[in-house]
Amino acid sequence: MTVSRRAVLGGSLAVAASSGLPAATAAAGPVSGAAGGSAGGSAGGRLVNLAHLDFLGDSVSPPAVAGHSSYGTGPLGVLWTYADRRADGSYARIGGGPYDAATNTYGQGAFNADDIARAAVVYLRHYRAHRDAHSRSAAYGLLRGLAYLQTTSGPNAGNVVLWMQPDGQLNPSAEPVELPDPSDSGPSYWLARTVWALGEGYEVFRTVDPAFARFLRSRLELALDALDRQVLVRYGSWNIVDGRRVPAWLIVAGADATSEAVLGLSAYVRAGADRRARRALARFAEAVAAMGAGGIREWPFRALLPWGESISIWHAWGAQMPSALAVASTVLGDRRLLPPALGDTAGFTPLLLTAGGPDNGWLSAPVDRTQIAYGVDARLQGLLNVATAANRPGLRQVAAFVAAWYFGANRAGEPMYDATTGRTYDGISGDGVINRNSGAESTIHGLLSMLALDANPAVTRQVDALTPTRPVLSGLQVVEAESAQLSSGAAVVTPPSAWTGESQWSNGSYVALPAGSQAEWTLPSVAEPRLVLPVVDLVPDRTAGRSTWSTGGVIDHGSGGPQGVSAAFGALLPVAAGVLPAAETTLTARSTGPEVRVDALLLLPLISRLQLGSDELLVSVDRHPRSVPVAQRGIAYSYTASGVLHSRRPVTGRAEVLPGGFTVVLT
Structure with missing residues (x-):
């Protein structure tokens, strides 16, 4: 069976079988201590802890392959895909798909471009925040490894091979087959994420290592060549999906994939890229913005839809669309990108939270209620970025309700991130069972969230007041x-x-x-x-x-x-x-x-509620203002449907909620 990375909505939670694990890949991490139930942070007062991401890292010297090369000499940085939790609490690094001990290969591979690219973003952002030499070195190594996965010549130049085996051999046609197949034969999620990493890498290294930055720029331009001929050639064309006009120039028909490319192109343009990159950024951002849909009472309730081939699906994982529009709006000076981002963050996200949180899949009913860090991080980043770009500080209050998921405010009632080890667990099932493996994707997005919280101490303080507690819901x-x-x-x-x-x-x-x-x-x-x-x-x-x-x-x-x-x-x-x-x-x-x-x-x-501890989030789909009973005493912040503060009043038993708006009650 051939599938795309979108085909199985719960796939991000799945961990490959580890039977027959070779000793070389079974290196165990330290036994985890108890995961703390607050956002108090690790040593030094920071939440972010790179220890587990470092543990997933490795290096490899691949064999010579035509059309694949990298910068400089020496081993390349890579990242193991999964980390299985053992009975003693230790973790073993493994690859994806069935393992063949005789050949030391996996059906998919040990390392993949998706995770290498996103891990590089973690290290780059950590370096920018703290000027940490280790993070700079790790980012350098991973970007070199990512560059090797990019095809540099022939008809697929600029595209990216997804999988690599433990010895560095490329595996362009993995089992199970993913589309495109071979994985560098067309546009892909991993091409979009490569653009993300190269863009943020160029922005960092242009001042600290100009020669390496020039190399990253050449590879980003090569990726843009591929996007120009494979995707942007359709700019201005529209598809029809069950009566709705949808832009035909989304990468792999996905606003989710395109949004991650937009994040990289925004960094590249911010760092002084030429007009071609700026034009590509504007066109991709335009396509993402066109995916905003619905109304206060109409599906999908002002969300940005992730897939350009269905108007019936929304999923949390990879839904970076509001973040991408906020960042692109600032870089391009184009405020027309903000209304759909505001609809998603000030309209849909509060409703999502009162319904139980960032589920893997609403199709249109919420049929996949698994929750993973990738989805939580996308909601958190969107709220924080739109709050800044649109000057909507109230969205940061909503962001705290999202971030509390990591520290126990979830349907399992237990922390999903451990600041003492840097581990983020792989997800929570719809019935509240935690998958305590800690693979690359969950680790990466947990750390991106922690970096964002470290940069927003007021949000972190609010999170501390909200956790540890199970959510009390009265929503969908x-x-x-x-x-x-x-x-x-x-x-x-x-x-x-x-x-x-x-x-x-x-x-x-x-x-x-x-x-x-x-x-x-x-x-x-x-x-x-x-x-x-x-x-x-x-x-x-x-x-x-x-x-x-x-x-x-x-x-x-x-x-x-x-x-x-x-x-x-x-x-x-x-x-x-x-x-x-x-x-x-x-x-x-x-x-x-x-x-x-x-x-x-x-x-x-008509009025949905989420209560965490003594604080509440109230959300309206009513057509009229409502004064509703609130048990707690505190301050009620009432916001319009676009996130503008309408009133700030002491709570005296009731709180005002505006039509299509939300109210945050903080005690």
Whole structure:
């Protein structure tokens, strides 16, 4: 089976099997101490601790291969992909895919360009913050290793090989196969991340090692050559995805991948790149900005969508879009990039937090509730960067609610980052089970978050006040359609695959309602009115049926747009069907016309809440200002839908929440 890195949303949590691990790769890290439950920091008062990232590092002297070279001489810096936790608490470095002891190779490889590039960014940012000689040296080594993975000649010049074996041999066609295959045969996530690392590397080394910086610049220009001929050649062209216009010049059709290239190009332009790089930055940022969608009550609730081939998917991992737009806005002096970034950070992210946090996948129902550091870091970086670029300091208060995830404010109720070792665990499952492995990706994004928190001490102080505590939530609820009482003719349908090609049936099933049939759901009673958003299969067929809801809403299931480049006919989308009054526990839907399909119900309180300790985040999808009861005493900061501070008042039992806005209550 061939897959892309997007294909399995939970893939970032998966760790390759380690059976048959060779002694050379089983080097164990120190036994972990207890992970602290606050953001108090490691030695010296800093949260960031590079020890585990250093442990994952290695060096290799690869064999000579045509079209692959690097700067200078000597071994190249690389990074092991995974770190398995052993029974004694130690960690062993391993590669990806099945291990073959006879050849000392993995099905994928030991080292990969994605993680090498992002680890280089960690060391570069640490060097910029602290002028640390070790970080500078580590970044230098990893950038040399990354450059070797870039193909320098032939039709694929500028592209990047993803995997390398323990002895330095390149593995351009890994098992399982990933697209593109071979991995340097087209644009890719790893090409985008290479641009990120080269851009930030050039910005640092141009003053401390001009000769090396010139080399990095030549490799970045080579990457731009590839992007120009493979991606930006489509600039100005648009695809249709279920009726929505989507830019055709996103890297691998991903705003997520493109956003990471934008971060690197922003650093490159900031450091004095020429007009070509500035033009590429502007065009890629324009494409990312075009992915903002929805409204206060309309899917995806002002989020920036990550994938240019589906309007039904949002995922937390890699969703660096608001950060990229904020940074590019500042570098380019283009404030037109900020409104979609504000919608994502001031609108969607607070709702996401009250719904349980940065889940791996909403498709459109939140079907993958795994949470990983990559997704948490993307939310944190977005809030902090947009707060600075748009002058919205209130977003830093929201950022503290995100960052608290690392220190125990998560569904497991336990810390995910240990400042005494520098480890970030590989994720938390939807039912609160921690994967205590600590691979490269989680380590990298945990450290990027810690660097950001170290640079924002006020946010860190707020995090200390929020943790350790489990979140108390009153937000989005999901009710499976098949939990309804069905009238004669209605049926639960389980298709052969839950994956539709561009989205996924929640719980793997849906309810089919032929004309005249009815579904009735019994719901838990809550004190807050709830917006009812059935997730239905909208198709571009004006003869399709309708569903009438007891909340007064009528959904036209044939109102979908033309399929375009989407892989499936129709799209699973939440559609507002009215408001369920407070304490109401019965909801019904009746079909008229041809059969309609209902996947799940999203029930969104008009005022959602997240409580961590004695502090609260309140979020509104109401159309009117609301004064709502608050148990804690403190200060209520009330913000508009675009994150502008509206009022700052002592709490006297109630707090004001504006339409589409959020309120932070700090005690």
